[in-house]
Amino acid sequence: MLTAHTIKILQSLDKKKFRQKYNLFLVEGNKIISELPNSNFKIKEIFSTDPKNLVCKDVEITQISENELKKISFLRNPKDSIAVCELLEEPQFEDKDFQLVLDGIQDPGNLGTIIRLADWFGIEQIICSEDTVDFYNPKVIQATMGSFLRVNMVYCNLTEYLSTTENTNVGTDMEGENIYQFEKPKKINLILGNEGNGMRDETEQFLHKRISIPRFGKSQSTESLNVSMAAGIILGQLFKV
Amino acid sequence: MLTAHTIKILQSLDKKKFRQKYNLFLVEGNKIISELPNSNFKIKEIFSTDPKNLVCKDVEITQISENELKKISFLRNPKDSIAVCELLEEPQFEDKDFQLVLDGIQDPGNLGTIIRLADWFGIEQIICSEDTVDFYNPKVIQATMGSFLRVNMVYCNLTEYLSTTENTNVGTDMEGENIYQFEKPKKINLILGNEGNGMRDETEQFLHKRISIPRFGKSQSTESLNVSMAAGIILGQLFKV
Numbered sequence: 001m002l003t004a005h006t007i008k009i010l011q012s013l014d015k016k017k018f019r020q021k022y023n024l025f026l027v028e029g030n031k032i033i034s035e036l037p038n039s040n041f042k043i044k045e046i047f048s049t050d051p052k053n054l055v056c057k058d059v060e061i062t063q064i065s066e067n068e069l070k071k072i073s074f075l076r077n078p079k080d081s082i083a084v085c086e087l088l089e090e091p092q093f094e095d096k097d098f099q100l101v102l103d104g105i106q107d108p109g110n111l112g113t114i115i116r117l118a119d120w121f122g123i124e125q126i127i128c129s130e131d132t133v134d135f136y137n138p139k140v141i142q143a144t145m146g147s148f149l150r151v152n153m154v155y156c157n158l159t160e161y162l163s164t165t166e167n168t169n170v171g172t173d174m175e176g177e178n179i180y181q182f183e184k185p186k187k188i189n190l191i192l193g194n195e196g197n198g199m200r201d202e203t204e205q206f207l208h209k210r211i212s213i214p215r216f217g218k219s220q221s222t223e224s225l226n227v228s229m230a231a232g233i234i235l236g237q238l239f240k241v
Numbered sequence: 242m243l244t245a246h247t248i249k250i251l252q253s254l255d256k257k258k259f260r261q262k263y264n265l266f267l268v269e270g271n272k273i274i275s276e277l278p279n280s281n282f283k284i285k286e287i288f289s290t291d292p293k294n295l296v297c298k299d300v301e302i303t304q305i306s307e308n309e310l311k312k313i314s315f316l317r318n319p320k321d322s323i324a325v326c327e328l329l330e331e332p333q334f335e336d337k338d339f340q341l342v343l344d345g346i347q348d349p350g351n352l353g354t355i356i357r358l359a360d361w362f363g364i365e366q367i368i369c370s371e372d373t374v375d376f377y378n379p380k381v382i383q384a385t386m387g388s389f390l391r392v393n394m395v396y397c398n399l400t401e402y403l404s405t406t407e408n409t410n411v412g413t414d415m416e417g418e419n420i421y422q423f424e425k426p427k428k429i430n431l432i433l434g435n436e437g438n439g440m441r442d443e444t445e446q447f448l449h450k451r452i453s454i455p456r457f458g459k460s461q462s463t464e465s466l467n468v469s470m471a472a473g474i475i476l477g478q479l480f481k482v
Contacts, residue, residue: 035462113470120466122458145464180481216480217363221276223386225361229354229473232466236474237481239457240421 002047002068010072010084016134023087025136026072029079030054032146039149041085047072048081056083074138087136093125093154095167097187098238100126103158103203104194105227108133112143113228114192119147121235126151127189129158129203162206165189169208171199172230176210179237185209190234192227243288243309251313251325257375264328266377267313270320271295273387280390282326288313289322297324315379328377334366334395336408338428339479343369344399344444345435346468352376353384354469355433360388362476367392368430370399370444403447406430410449412440413471417451420478426450431475433468 010026012018019025024044027033034055036043046061048054049069054061069078100118105111111133118126133140135153162169168185171193191207193199213233215222225233251267253259260266265285268274275296277284287302289295290310295302310319341359346352352374359367374381376394403410409426412434432448434440454474456463466474 113467116464116466117470119458119460119463120456122456146462147464150458150460150463213477215361215363217360217391219360219391221387222360222391223357223388225357225473226354229358229470232470232473233477236454236477240478 002062002064002072007068007071010082014074014138016137019087019134019136024084025087025141026074026138027083027085027141028073028075028081028138030081032149033081033083035146035149036083036085040088041149044084044086046081046083050080054081059083075142091152091154093127093152095165095187096123096125097167098123099167099189100231101158101162101169101189101191102126102128102132103191103199104129104197105132105192107195108137108139109143110195110226110228111135111137112140112145114231115140115144115151115153116147117228117232117235118151119144121239123235124150124152126153127158127161128153128155129200130155158200159202159206162189162203169206171204171207171210172212172234173207173210174212174224176212179211179213179234182209182211182237184238188238190231190238192231195227243303243305243313248309248312251323255315255379257378260328260375260377265325266328266382267315267379268324268326268382269314269316269322269379271322273390274322274324276387276390277324277326281329282390285325285327287322287324291321295322300324316383332393332395334368334393336406336428336430337364337366338408339364340408340430341367341472342399342403342410342430342432343367343373344432344440345370345438346373346433348436349374349378349380350384351436351467351469352378353381353386355472356381356385356392356394357388358469358473358476359392360385362480364476365391365393367394368399368402369394369396370441371396399441400443400447403430403444410447412445412448412451413453413475414448414451415453415465417453420452420454420475423450423452423478425479429479431472431479433472436468 013026043059047064051061051063167187167189169189171191254267284300288305292302292304408428408430410430412432
């Protein structure tokens, strides 16, 4: 049984303000929930219509009805279970040899896709400007398909960060070096800018190298690629073996 | 002014059945509508809140209110104008040297993204199984960002088609050849399967070559890439110069 009070709190967790107030966020679906115990994330409680199929030791599991699940799920088609998890403490971080840096990515689907890409390519850390969409946003968590468990997410003042990092800062630019000729630096920050406006001027000033994906279609009307697709194509090229 | 009858017809065009019955589909937004006269598509009529900004000769433009636009738009945030266009006649088609072949892609966002990718890479034609989502679906048209104007879409019986094409049929397979070592055949059909089930057995039997994108992340829990992202990474590699 879910109390009205609990429902109200859980429903509020689609907003960053309330996630931070309660220090909680939601993870949906048995498959991903089962991976939580092997991650840095702490589960506070699980609500499930199907607890038998959940392997999570030492966690309180409350059986709920399909109707109750609908009330607390952020999915159009709710799955079987919802885990209420604690936010991670702000991490101390050190640069990794291959990082993504996000400057104001706004769309939750794009951030989720980029986290999923990072996981695929074994990129362990993503540095985000403070105004990048919150990765605890339920739409982001969902779009990552569980990959948020394996990628360290850091939010910080980008200008400060970029002025001190020793990685080579690489950004995309229409006039940049063709990615097919580009030689990957040993330690690299691949910087991806906002969907509409690209990266900020303050970020651009810290670029060491600029790269571009050549367009093979001949029409001038063709829109540039979506930021997550561009990221996928660039990573596909930089990780080439 | 929009009559109730017109509104009803336009609203019905989110369903394939009604698009085929009326032989019509919708294109939204001045930017893409302005490109229609240079394409194969015929505009029947335009409804616009802002006709002054539209450059479309010889087409009847009806000024409507913001409220009327909301009623006939399929977008959450309707733009300025909606063009009512005629479906193309079923094309006679000939194989091109580089084609995509879609076997049961269901998600309109994925199809739209794949059409946009095709346009970026200058791929002129996509062959679809009859159960692939209809590209006139308003969500597909939207996701293409205008690229549907430049890519020839063919729906046909795939088994029949694949048994006669002279292109090399290449599909993705976990056990396939690493895309970074793969040599692109001169005439190629890159086959992409359904989001959940991959390609059908009947399709697979026509494969000449199998390729795979190596995963660099080490976790076995990492989900495979979404079909449109996989397509982007593969195309990025095959078009390499």
